[in-house]
Amino acid sequence: HLYPPSFQGSSLLRRSNCRAKGGAPGFKVAILGAAGGIGQPLSLLMKMNPLVSVLHLYDVVNSPGVTADVSHMDTGAVVRGFLGAKQLENALTGMDLVIIPAGIPRKPGMTRDDLFKINAGIVQSLCEGIAKCCPGAIVNLISNPVNSTVPIAAEVFKKAGTYDPKRLLGVTTLDVVRANTFVAEVLGIDPREVDVPVVGGHSGVTILPLLSQVKPACSFTSEEIDYLTNRVQNGGTEVVEAKAGAGSATLSMAFAAAKFADACLRGLRGDAGIVECSFVASQVTELPFFATKVRLGRSGAEEIFPLGPLTEYERASLAKAKQELAGSIEKGVSFVCK
Ligand code: NAD
Numbered sequence: 001h002l003y004p005p006s007f008q009g010s011s012l013l014r015r016s017n018c019r020a021k022g023g024a025p026g027f028k029v030a031i032l033g034a035a036g037g038i039g040q041p042l043s044l045l046m047k048m049n050p051l052v053s054v055l056h057l058y059d060v061v062n063s064p065g066v067t068a069d070v071s072h073m074d075t076g077a078v079v080r081g082f083l084g085a086k087q088l089e090n091a092l093t094g095m096d097l098v099i100i101p102a103g104i105p106r107k108p109g110m111t112r113d114d115l116f117k118i119n120a121g122i123v124q125s126l127c128e129g130i131a132k133c134c135p136g137a138i139v140n141l142i143s144n145p146v147n148s149t150v151p152i153a154a155e156v157f158k159k160a161g162t163y164d165p166k167r168l169l170g171v172t173t174l175d176v177v178r179a180n181t182f183v184a185e186v187l188g189i190d191p192r193e194v195d196v197p198v199v200g201g202h203s204g205v206t207i208l209p210l211l212s213q214v215k216p217a218c219s220f221t222s223e224e225i226d227y228l229t230n231r232v233q234n235g236g237t238e239v240v241e242a243k244a245g246a247g248s249a250t251l252s253m254a255f256a257a258a259k260f261a262d263a264c265l266r267g268l269r270g271d272a273g274i275v276e277c278s279f280v281a282s283q284v285t286e287l288p289f290f291a292t293k294v295r296l297g298r299s300g301a302e303e304i305f306p307l308g309p310l311t312e313y314e315r316a317s318l319a320k321a322k323q324e325l326a327g328s329i330e331k332g333v334s335f336v337c338k
C-alpha cells in the first residue's frame with residue numbers, strides 16, 4: 001500500500017546498488033495529517049532535513065498526491081505515503097519521531113477549545129496507533145487545543161502502559177517564533193539574534209512571553225510590554241482573521257514545527273545543549289503540564305528548566321495562565337478517563 005503505487009518499488013528501473021535500502025543514515029519520521037495546510041509544507045521541510053532517512057506521510061485524504069510530489073525532491077529521505085485508518089499501523093511501525101498536525105483548524109470567532117470536540121477523538125485514535133506500533137517514538141503534538149490534546153495523549157499512553165513523559169512534547173515553537181519576530185521589530189534588530197522564552201500553554205492568556213528574560217539583554221517600556229504580550233498571545237487569532245475563514249497559521253507553523261522536529265532529532269542524535277520551549281509533563285508549577293524551556297536529548301525532554309526570576313507583571317500573567325490551563329488539562333484527562 002505504498003504511494004505512488006505505480007512507481008515505488010519498480011525494481012526494473014532501479015539499479016540495486018544505486019541507493020542503499022532505507023536511504024541515507026538518519027531517523028525515521030512520520031507526519032500524521034500530512035496532506036493538510038500544515039502537513040504539506042511540513043512534509044516538504046522534513047524531506048529537506050538531512051537527519052531524516054525515511055519520511056512517512058499519512059492522512060485520511062490526499063496523501064498519495066502529496067507523497068508523489070514530495071518524493072521527487074532530490075534529497076536523501078525516502079518518502080512513503082499511507083492513506084486511511086487501515087494504513088496507520090504501517091505508517092507508524094519503526095518510527096523514531098511522529099509529528100501530529102492532524103485535525104481541524106479555527107475559523108474567525110472560534111477559540112482553540114472549540115476544536116476539542118473533533119480533534120480530541122482524532123488525537124486519541126492516532127496516539128492509540130503510536131502506543132501499539134512505535135511506543136518508543138518521540139511525539140510532537142501540534143493539533144489544537146494543545147493544552148488539552150497533550151493530556152489526552154498522555155492518558156492514552158498511560159492506558160496502554162507505554163507512557164514516557166519525556167517523549168511527549170506539545171509544540172509551542174510558533175509562540176517563540178512569533179515572540180522573536182515581534183520583539184526584533186520593536187528593538188530594530190535581526191529576529192535570528194533574538195531569543196524569547198515563552199512559557200505556560202498554547203492558547204490566549206496561557207501564552208506567556210517572558211520579556212524580562214529576552215536575549216540579548218534589553219529592557220522595554222510598560223507600553224511595549226503590553227503590546228508585545230498581547231501580540232504574541234493573539235498571534236494565532238491575527239492569522240485566523242486575516243485568512244477570513246480559510247483556516248489558521250500553516251506556513252509559519254510548518255516552519256516552527258520543522259525547527260522543533262530538527263531540534264528533537266539533534267537531541268536524539270546526542271548533540272549537546274539543545275534547548276527549546278515545549279508543553280510537557282512538568283513539576284515547574286503545581287500543574288501536571290506546563291510549557292517551559294526543556295533540554296532535548298536521546299530520550300526526549302531530559303531536563304525541564306525552572307521559570308527563572310519573574311517581574312510583577314509576569315507573576316500576575318502567570319496566575320491567569322495557570323487558572324485557564326488547569327481547566328484545559330482537566331478536560332483532556334477526563335476525555336480519556338470518562
Ligand atoms: P487542515 O484542515 O488544513 O489539515 C488537517 C489535516 O488533518 C487534513 O489533511 C485532514 O485530512 C487531516 N486529518 C483529519 N483527521 C485525520 C486523522 N484521523 N488522521 C490523519 N489525518 C487526519 O488543518 P491545519 O491548518 O493543517 O491545522 C491542523 C491542526 O493544527 C489544527 O488543529 C490547528 O488548530 C493546529 N495548529 C496548531 C498550531 C500550534 O502552534 N500547535 C499552529 C497552527 C495550527
Ligand code: LMR
Pocket residue numbers: 105106112144174202235236237239240248249
Ligand atoms: C496558532 O497559534 O496559530 C494556532 O494555534 C492556530 C490557531 O488556531 O490560532
